[in-house]
Amino acid sequence: MAFGKKKDDREVETYMKMAPKVFLIYLVIVVFCIIIIAPLVIVFSSSLRSPGNQASPLNLFIEFTGASYAQAFKNMNYPMELLNSIMTTAGSVFCVVIFATMAAYPIGRIKTKTARFLYFFFISGLIIPSQMVIVPIAQTLNRLGVPNTRFTPMLMFITCSLPFSVFLFSGFMKGVPVEIEESAYIDGASLPRRFVSVVFPLLQPAIVSCVITQGLWIWNDYFYPMVFISKKSQYSLPVGMLQFLGDKENPAQWNVLFAACVLCALPLIIVFLALQKQFVNGIAAGAVKG
Amino acid sequence: MAGQTKTKRKGANTSLVFNNRMYFFLIPALAFFLILWIYPVLQLFYYSVTNFNGVNYDYDFVGLKNYAKVLTNGTLVNSMKNTLIYAVVSVVLSNILGLGIAMILNTKIRFKGLFRTCAYFPALFSAIVVGFIWSYVYMPSSGMIASLINLLGGDGSAFNPLGNYNTALIAICLVEVWKGFGTTMIIYLAGLQTVDESLLEAGRIDGCTEWQLFRKIKLPLISSTVTINVILSVIAGLKAFDYSFIMTNGGPGKSTKTLMFQVYETAFTDQKMGRASAFSVLAFAMIILITVIMLAYMNKKEVEL
Numbered sequence: 001m002a003f004g005k006k007k008d009d010r011e012v013e014t015y016m017k018m019a020p021k022v023f024l025i026y027l028v029i030v031v032f033c034i035i036i037i038a039p040l041v042i043v044f045s046s047s048l049r050s051p052g053n054q055a056s057p058l059n060l061f062i063e064f065t066g067a068s069y070a071q072a073f074k075n076m077n078y079p080m081e082l083l084n085s086i087m088t089t090a091g092s093v094f095c096v097v098i099f100a101t102m103a104a105y106p107i108g109r110i111k112t113k114t115a116r117f118l119y120f121f122f123i124s125g126l127i128i129p130s131q132m133v134i135v136p137i138a139q140t141l142n143r144l145g146v147p148n149t150r151f152t153p154m155l156m157f158i159t160c161s162l163p164f165s166v167f168l169f170s171g172f173m174k175g176v177p178v179e180i181e182e183s184a185y186i187d188g189a190s191l192p193r194r195f196v197s198v199v200f201p202l203l204q205p206a207i208v209s210c211v212i213t214q215g216l217w218i219w220n221d222y223f224y225p226m227v228f229i230s231k232k233s234q235y236s237l238p239v240g241m242l243q244f245l246g247d248k249e250n251p252a253q254w255n256v257l258f259a260a261c262v263l264c265a266l267p268l269i270i271v272f273l274a275l276q277k278q279f280v281n282g283i284a285a286g287a288v289k290g
Numbered sequence: 291m292a293g294q295t296k297t298k299r300k301g302a303n304t305s306l307v308f309n310n311r312m313y314f315f316l317i318p319a320l321a322f323f324l325i326l327w328i329y330p331v332l333q334l335f336y337y338s339v340t341n342f343n344g345v346n347y348d349y350d351f352v353g354l355k356n357y358a359k360v361l362t363n364g365t366l367v368n369s370m371k372n373t374l375i376y377a378v379v380s381v382v383l384s385n386i387l388g389l390g391i392a393m394i395l396n397t398k399i400r401f402k403g404l405f406r407t408c409a410y411f412p413a414l415f416s417a418i419v420v421g422f423i424w425s426y427v428y429m430p431s432s433g434m435i436a437s438l439i440n441l442l443g444g445d446g447s448a449f450n451p452l453g454n455y456n457t458a459l460i461a462i463c464l465v466e467v468w469k470g471f472g473t474t475m476i477i478y479l480a481g482l483q484t485v486d487e488s489l490l491e492a493g494r495i496d497g498c499t500e501w502q503l504f505r506k507i508k509l510p511l512i513s514s515t516v517t518i519n520v521i522l523s524v525i526a527g528l529k530a531f532d533y534s535f536i537m538t539n540g541g542p543g544k545s546t547k548t549l550m551f552q553v554y555e556t557a558f559t560d561q562k563m564g565r566a567s568a569f570s571v572l573a574f575a576m577i578i579l580i581t582v583i584m585l586a587y588m589n590k591k592e593v594e595l
Binding site for chain 1: 344397421432537
C-alpha cells in the first residue's frame with residue numbers, strides 16, 4: 001500500500017514536470033489539424049446552403065438545405081457517374097490483383113538474374129508519367145481496334161498499377177514459406193494449383209494493401225477518363241467534375257460547386273470511415289514491408 | 291537449354307519446385323506492361339524526329355529540328371526549373387511535416403486516432419476536387435485566406451497567390467503537400483512503431499537528450515522508411531501536373547508550367563506531337579538521371595546511418 005502511494009506521488013511529480021510540454025504538444029497538433037481541416041469544413045458548410053446564399057463562407061453553418069445538393073446531383077448525372085466509377089474501379093482493382101500476384105509469383109520465387117531483371121523492369125515503370133505517353137497509348141489502342149467506351153480507361157488503370165503492385169507482392173512473397181509449397185509439391189499439387197490454393201490465400205494482407213492503395217488513385221483519377229471518354233453518359237465521378245472547371249472562380253456558383261465536391265468525395269469518405277483500420281494498415285504495409 | 295544446365299550446376303537457382311515454367315504466370319502482366327507502357331515510350335523516340343501532329347498520319351521526318359527547337363525556345367529550361375522547385379519544396383515539406391506529426395502521434399497522446407484521421411483526410415480527395423477547394427482558399431477578396439485577412443483588418447484583395455508570378459508555383463506546391471503529407475505520415479508512423487522501446491529506454495538511461503534519441507536511434511532505425519517516403523514523393527513531384535492543369539493553367543505567364551504540363555499543352559493544345567515527343571525524351575532523360583542519382587545517394591546514406 002505504502003509502495004503504491006509512493007509510486008503515485010512520483011507519477012504526479014513527473015506529470016507536473018511534463019505538463020507544460022504535454023500542453024505544447026497538444027496545442028501544436030490541435031492547431032495543425034484545424035489548419036488542415038478548415039477548408040473542408042468551410043466547403044461542407046457552404047454546400048448545405050441554398051445556391052443563391054452568398055454570405056461569406058466563413059460564417060459556418062448558417063443555413064441547412066439540400067437545394068445545392070439537388071442541383072449538383074442533377075448537373076452531375078450522379079447515379080450514372082457513381083455507377084461508372086464503381087464499375088471501372090472495382091474491375092481494374094480485381095484485374096490488378098490477379099495479374100500482379102501472378103507476375104510476382106515467379107519474380108519472388110525464382111532466384112536468377114532474369115527474375116531480378118524482371119523485378120526492376122516492372123518497378124522502373126513507376127517513373128513514367130502518364131501525360132508523356134498518352135498520345136502513343138491512344139494510337140496503340142486505336143490500332144488494336146479498342147473502341148472508346150467507359151471501360152477503356154480500365155486498361156490504363158491496370159497497366160499503371162502494375163509497377164507498384166508487383167513491387168508490393170514480390171516483397172510479401174518472401175514472407176510466404178517455401179516449405180509449404182514444397183510439401184504441396186510432394187503431395188502432387190500442380191503449379192497453378194499451388195498458386196491458387198497455397199500462395200494466393202497467404203498473400204491476403206498484401207492484397208488488402210493493393211486494393212486500398214491502387215483503388216484510391218484509380219477512383220480519384222480524372223486524366224485517363226478525360227482523354228478516352230467523350231460521351232457524358234460514360235463519365236466517372238472525377239471527370240464529371242471537370243464541367244465545373246469554369247465555376248471555381250465565380251463565387252455565385254460556389255455553393256453548388258462545393259456540393260458537387262462533397263458528392264464526388266462522399267463514397268470514398270464512407271468507405272474510409274468504415275474501414276479506417278484497414279486503410280491505415282494497408283497504406284503503411286505497402287511501403288514498409290515491400 | 292544451356293542456360294538451364296548452367297544454373298543447375300551453380301546450385302539450385304531454379305529447383306524442381308520452382309522451375310522455369312513459373313514464368314508463364316508473367317504473361318498477362320507483361321503483355322499489358324509492354325504494349326501499353328513500354329512500347330509507347332519507345333514510340334516517343336520515333337515521333338520526336340517527325341512533324342507528326344497527333345492526329346494526321348501524313349507526316350515527314352524532320353531530323354533533330356524538334357530537339358533544337360525545344361532547347362532554344364526556352365520551354366524546356368523553364369519547365370525543368372519549375373518542376374525541380376516543385377519537387378524539392380513538396381518533398382522537403384511533406385517529409386518534415388509527415389515525420390513531425392508521426393513523431394507526435396507516436397507518443398502517449400489522447401485522441402490519437404482522431405488526429406491521424408484529420409491529417410490523413412485530404413488524401414482521400416481527388417486532385418480535381420482538391421484543385422477546386424484550393425482555388426476557393428486562394429481566391430483574392432472573397433476566398434478563405436483573403437476573408438480571414440479582411441476579418442483581421444488587413445486588405446484581402448491584395449492577397450492573390452495564384453495571380454502572382456513569384457508565388458503561384460509555391461502556392462500549388464502547398465496544395466500538393468496538403469494532399470500528400472498524410473500518406474507520408476502514415477508510412478512514418480508505421481516505421482516508428484517498429485522502433486524497439488527498450489533501445490530508447492537504454493538511450494535515456496545513458497543520458498541522451500530527446501534530439502540525440504531521434505538522431506542516433508530513431509532515425510537510423512527508420513532509415514528504410516525515410517528512403518521509401520522520399521523516393522515516392524520525389525517521383526510524385528517530378529510528375530507534377532494536376533494543380534497546374536486545374537488551378538492555374540500554367541500561368542501566370544509560364545510560372546507554373548511543369549514538365550508534364552508543358553508536354554500536355556504542346557501535344558493537345560498546340561497539336562505538335564513531334565515537338566512534344568522530343569520534349570518528353572529530354573524530360574524523361576532528366577527524370578531518370580535524377581531518380582538514379584537519388585537512389586544511389588539514398589542507398590549510401592542508408593548504409594551510413
